[in-house]
Amino acid sequence: MATTEDYLLNKFNFLIDNVAPVNFQLGLIFMNKIMDGKVGFVTGSASGIGRATAIEISKQGGVVVVSDINREDGEETVRIIRSFGGQAEFMKADITREADVINLIDYTVANFGRLDFAHNNAAGAMQTMELADYDSETNRWALNMYLESMFYCLKNELLVMKGNGGGSIVNTASMAGIFGVGLSGPYVATKHGVVGYTKSAALEYAKYGIRVNAVCPGTVLTGLTENMPKGEFDFSKLTQAQAIKRLADPSEIAYPVVFLLSDMASYITGLIMPVDGGAGISFASVE
């Protein structure tokens, strides 16, 4: 004769077999997106990697301030995000001016209450040539464009996030921040500097709940690469020695950036992450 225990066990087994999978599937459907409830900005998001990142952050539930010196294309990024129901605003800011960076942070906090994440990504293109052919003015321009701007962003974001009790920052460095690349000395030097800032900030600010990482794109098809002054430097040649022999789509950089910004990466800080189609893994290709 069946006991009460048998009855309960049968019920339990029935629930496990029939109800749990449905609940699990419903759970997947209603699962929180990885940037749900997060607020922040992406610099240089009128185009390329920045635009792709802003879009992906929104798709993952985040609220994003799209920032750039190019208002028209920045507002286009906002329109794209709103077209699928995402929440975004445009704020013009030139990252080479600290006052603009502070305005951008103030705007984000004033309008959305917090600063949970920042993607420091903006940059302009520079001419390519042998090191001794650069003049001092162009070198200073590069220091300001790629490195000093990063200091302005990091310093002011860290101060606000420290007050918040935490946050996540991703800097766009480059494979030129890890290796030498011919005909781009000032760019290579400053991107190595971005890697240095990333490591220092990660070390110092983990105790405040702030994670700081960098992505190092290899070769990505964006405005930067399309508009690069054509000289001896042939950008497309860079893909020939790498495992994946093509330029990346900007979205292929955006996905790892959003992962690093999200709580999915809660144990990752100070990572200098190549996103390079395998450019950095080989000494030489013998195909």
Ligand SMILES: NC(=O)c1ccc[n+]([C@@H]2O[C@H](COP(=O)([O-])OP(=O)(O)OC[C@H]3O[C@@H](n4cnc5c(N)ncnc54)[C@H](O)[C@@H]3O)[C@@H](O)[C@H]2O)c1
């Ligand atoms: N494209 C690549 O292959 C590649 C490779 C390695 C690293 N990167 C890095 O990726 C980042 C994004 O570049 P991208 O390839 O998407 O280029 P992109 O030209 O498509 O986008 C850069 C954006 O930055 C904006 N910008 C330029 N100067 C600015 C300033 N002073 N203040 C604010 N915004 C400014 C531009 O208007 C543009 O919208 C850069 O830091 C670049 O060095 C790119």
